[in-house]
Amino acid sequence: MKRSGGYRLLAVVLVLCLTLGGGALAAPAGATVWGYSEGLAQCELGGKWGYVNGKKEVVIPLQYDSIVSFTLGVAAVNLGGKLGVIRQDGAYLLQPEYDTLMPIDCGLYIAQKGGGWGVVSILPYMDGRGNVTNVIYDLTYSSVTVEEQGGTRVLTLTNGDGAMTRVPVFDLPALLVRKGVPSAQFPLTRGKLPSFSDVSQKDWYALWVDVAYNVGLVSGVGNSRFNPNGTITVAEAIQLAATIESRYRDDSFHTSAQTGPNWYTGAVNYCIASGVIRSGQFSQSDYTRPITRLEMAQIFAATSPVKDMPVLNSASRVRSSIPDVKSGSTGAESVYALYEKGILSGVDSSLTFNPTGTMTRAEAAALAARIARAEQRIALWGSYDSAQLVK
Numbered sequence: 331m332k333r334s335g336g337y338r339l340l341a342v343v344l345v346l347c348l349t350l351g352g353g354a355l356a357a358p359a360g361a362t363v364w365g366y367s368e369g370l371a372q373c374e375l376g377g378k379w380g381y382v383n384g385k386k387e388v389v390i391p392l393q394y395d396s397i398v399s400f401t402l403g404v405a406a407v408n409l410g411g412k413l414g415v416i417r418q419d420g421a422y423l424l425q426p427e428y429d430t431l432m433p434i435d436c437g438l439y440i441a442q443k444g445g446g447w448g449v450v451s452i453l454p455y456m457d458g459r460g461n462v463t464n465v466i467y468d469l470t471y472s473s474v475t476v477e478e479q480g481g482t483r484v485l486t487l488t489n490g491d492g493a494m495t496r497v498p499v500f501d502l503p504a505l506l507v508r509k510g511v512p513s514a515q516f517p518l519t520r521g522k523l524p525s526f527s528d529v530s531q532k533d534w535y536a537l538w539v540d541v542a543y544n545v546g547l548v549s550g551v552g553n554s555r556f557n558p559n560g561t562i563t564v565a566e567a568i569q570l571a572a573t574i575e576s577r578y579r580d581d582s583f584h585t586s587a588q589t590g591p592n593w594y595t596g597a598v599n600y601c602i603a604s605g606v607i608r609s610g611q612f613s614q615s616d617y618t619r620p621i622t623r624l625e626m627a628q629i630f631a632a633t634s635p636v637k638d639m640p641v642l643n644s645a646s647r648v649r650s651s652i653p654d655v656k657s658g659s660t661g662a663e664s665v666y667a668l669y670e671k672g673i674l675s676g677v678d679s680s681l682t683f684n685p686t687g688t689m690t691r692a693e694a695a696a697l698a699a700r701i702a703r704a705e706q707r708i709a710l711w712g713s714y715d716s717a718q719l720v721k
Contacts, residue, residue, distance in 0.1 A: 354387035361392070366530075367399035368537040370418060379407075381418075384532040390420040402518055402544055403537050403706050404452060406431055415439070415452055418537065421714040423452040423705055424464060434485065436502045436517040437705070438466060440474045447474040449485070452705055454720050455511040462720050466509070467495075507580075512719050515578050515635075516545040516702035526556040533558070535692035541699035541706060547573060548695050558692035564625065565594035565617040568607065570694065571629050572597035574701060575604050578635045592617070606632045624661045624685035626697070627674070631664035635701055642672040642718055643710045651710075652676065655683050672707030673700045681710070 357363060361375040363382055370381040373392060380392035381400075396408040404415050404423060414426030424431065428450075430442035437452040448469035457463045467474070473488045476499065483499040497505070506514035524543040529536055535558055542548040547570065551557045562570075576583035588596030594617060601607045607629060621629075630636055648669045649657055655665050665683055668674040674697070676682045689697075700706050704719045 354383070354385075354389060357382050357386045357388055358392075365399070366532045367401065368403065368418070368531060368540060369534055370400050372397055372399060381405075389418075390416070400537070401523075402541055403703075406433075417705060417714060419709070419714060421709075423716060424450060433520055434476055434502070435499055435520050436506060437513070438502060438506075440476070441469060443469050445472075447471045447487075449474060449487075451506070451511055452716075453512045454716055455509050456720055462717050466505075466511075510721065512704035512721075513702060515580065516547075518544055518703070524550065524556070525554065526550055527554045529556050529558060533692075535696060537706075538696035538699045539692065541703055542695040545699070545702045546577075547698040547702060548691070556691065558690060558695075560691045561620040561688045562626070562691060562694045563618055564612055564621045565592070565597070567621045567626055567629055567689075567694070568601050568612075568617075569594055569597040570698060571606050571633055572600045572604075574630075574635060574698065575606055575633050576600065578633070579604075601629075604634075620688040622685065623683065623687050623689050624665070626689050626694075627668055627683075627685075628661045628664045630673070630697060630701065631667045633701070636667065636671060636673065638721075639671045639704075640719055640721060641670045642707055643670050645670050647711065651681050652683050653680055655685065661685070668697075669710065672709065673697060675708045675710060 357373050358375055361373050363386060364372040366384065370383060370389065373380050373382045373388065375392055378392045379394045379397040380388055381390040381397070383389050394407045394409055395411065398406050400418060403418055406413055406415055407426065409426040412426040413428045413431040414422050415424040415431065416422055424439065428441045428443055430440070432440040434440060434449070439450050441448055441450045446469035448465060448471055449467040450464045451466050452464070454462045454464045467487055471487045472490045475486050476483055477486060485497045485499055485502070487495040503514055503517040506517070522544050523540055526539065529539050539548065539556055539558065551560070573584045583596070583600050590596055598607070602609050645666070648666050652665065652669065655662050665674070665685070669681070674683070677684050677687070700708065705716065707719070
């Protein structure tokens, strides 16, 4: 990982499929392009850094004093001596206003401004006083560290008088759930990345495979392969939906051994009981065939996390923009919901949905990652604003 300048920058965990307009410019002559990570590479010219895509088009301007590679869809950047965190479209998750940013887990960073230390989150939440904030622990401590204690990683916050607050890192997801931080049920784990032989870091789906794998929603097919172009069956889609639903509800389905005549019987029964699918919606012979994109949309739009999500994209604009989904047609509301909430963006730049087409494992990973991780949802028009994700 290449770094310039003397500022303290560390890679981070957490994700979004970059959609380029027609105006992307080639990297300028003389620029140096470094190795790719999750579809983007660092690019430097004259001491200024930015990012290019697989075509070596500049997608995040060369304006930073130093940067790091994207990891799980986010990267720390140094702008004018201050540190922030960006997504793959260049939108800030943490504004460049910190003197130090050090990743912990769960999308949290130890942060320093001047003499004050604290902990901040890449996803904002309501602080209970009517304010939207990214601050988990106020930047009023004299030091904040993460250290190994008895085999457990512990976050230690020290006041000026020497008093210490200690929080095991494994307790942080529950803390974020209590505070109402989006995506807390699907915490990111720093350093947990797959190594699939058939997923290149230049592939558009590398990010989504990384995120979905990191949060425990997808795995490989064996022999270090992910099979990104393989199709998802009805049974596999229902199993994925059941896992997402169970994780979000924090019940026991996803941690319990499943029994039944088929490996997917438990997931089918769970999704019926949870209202994700209807009894009889699929026949027994359907489960082993590839699922259509429309069926996939109907299943996942009915999950609790999607139903609970705030809208990110204009509902009226979504309805007038998808060329092959007609209002009032079967499943149209499910498709609209996934576009409105930043889960789907279509199969081309025209937002075409292709309802009768099948869905690949790479596309399913993208859908799962965006459902799980709010910072990876797609702003179809205009700039991404994480405040829109706060309930």
